[in-house]
Amino acid sequence: AQSVSQHNHHVILSEAASLELGCNYSYGGTVNLFWYVQYPGQHLQLLLKYFSGDPLVKGIKGFEAEFIKSKFSFNLRKPSVQWSDTAEYFCAVNVYGNNRLAFGKGNQVVVIP
């Protein structure tokens, strides 16, 4: 089974700092890639997704992610974070042709005002 790796489980940064969360997966075939966000006390929400086309994907709230096939990576970035970005972020991978998602262990991000 494919695995999804997210490093640096806890990230603490100040407002206006830049954020980058790494995501690497182990499957070598065609994949669909996702980042989900879970704000405190809320349900999981889709932040952005990659299926095909431009490997630089823009999502909601100023987030973007870049798919680098040669590195099996799908890193999430935001140039300037806000206090409201405090949340847990999950990378997920779907093998093309089925309906299952494999999730990483998540990054707990805390933004200090």
Added chain:
Amino acid sequence: DVKVTQSSRYLVKRTGEKVFLECVQDMDHENMFWYRQDPGLGLRLIYFSYDVKMKEKGDIPEGYSVSREKKERFSLILESASTNQTSMYLCASIIGGVLNENQPQHFGDGTRLSIL
């Protein structure tokens, strides 16, 4: 908008009890999923169902069973609850047989289950 509803936000049960977690979706989705979410472990798939009365084991099915008698409802059952099943449980659904760009998984709000 798709709505996935889990019957309880918080639930406290005792060791050895039989526990039912209920999930209902309102968009006629064929596929439904149960995950558990634990700190530092992310979301792990317990069971999923791709049609009424059909089910398949996910990555961590031990200690759980499921029931899908109606298309809109997918139940997770803990036959004899144990303390290591204390967790956040998430239900999700999607339409059709495979994920595509316009059909992401929709998640419920989660049930935080504590086994004492």
